[in-house]
Structures are given as structure tokens and as C-alpha cells.
Amino acid sequence: MQFRIISCEVLExxxxxxxILLFDLRSRDNYEQGHIDRAIWADWETLExxxxxxxxxxxxxxxxxxxxxxxxxxxxxxARDLARNGYxxxxxxxxxxxxxxxxxx
Numbered sequence: 001m002q003f004r005i006i007s008c009e010v011l012e013x014x015x016x017x018x019x020i021l022l023f024d025l026r027s028r029d030n031y032e033q034g035h036i037d038r039a040i041w042a043d044w045e046t047l048e049x050x051x052x053x054x055x056x057x058x059x060x061x062x063x064x065x066x067x068x069x070x071x072x073x074x075x076x077x078x079a080r081d082l083a084r085n086g087y088x089x090x091x092x093x094x095x096x097x098x099x100x101x102x103x104x105x
Contacts, residue, residue: 003083005076005093006066008102011036014066014090021054021062023047025069025078026096036068036099044069044078051082068092068099 006014014020015038024035025044035041040054055062065087067075072095079091092099 001083001086003079003089006090019063022066025074044074048081065089069095071095071097
């Protein structure tokens with residue numbers, strides 16, 4: 001299975017849907033200082049092992065798992081690993097830095 005890299009415009013459309021799960025893979029401190037609405041903080045180093053527990057705790061089955069980090073590199077690697085395990089995953093190109101610029105314009 002492959003993953004997709006999405007733009008802020010595409011993410012904005014997905015945030016209107018009820019069938020996504022959005023993960024912030026930045027440090028906990030960065031997450032607490034600000035994050036994209038609906039994002040759940042997750043440790044990128046263990047997400048591949050812990051994702052079943054996140055999914056089990058949801059009242060719905062997400063059609064897409066969307067990841068972002070600071071600039072897009074960590075989320076790309078994590079998306080690749082999750083996709084290899086059959087998860088439907090997307091990564092925000094440019095990460096949170098790109099999102100911040102996008103919402104400020």
C-alpha cells in the first residue's frame with residue numbers, strides 16, 4: 001500500500017470529515033504550544049506499534065490516518081512504515097510550519 005502527500009488545502013477539506021484520524025508527531029511541548037484542530041499527539045518512534053490501541057479506542061473506523069510533524073520529514077517516514085502495514089495514510093507536505101503559514105494568510 002502507498003501513502004499520499006497532501007497540501008494544506010487538501011488537509012483543510014479532510015478536516016471537515018468525520019472519518020479521519022489526525023496525528024501530530026512533533027514533540028509534546030510543541031504540540032501543547034499549538035497544533036492543528038482535531039490532532040492527537042503521538043510519539044512517532046512508537047506509533048507503528050501503538051496505532052492499534054489508538055484505533056481500538058475510536059467509536060468509528062477512520063478511512064484515512066493523516067500525519068504531520070515540524071517540516072514533513074518525520075511524517076513521511078512514519079507514513080511509509082504505516083502504509084507498509086496496510087494503513088490508509090497521508091502525510092502533510094511541509095508539516096506544521098507549512099500549515100502555520102497557510103492559516104496566517
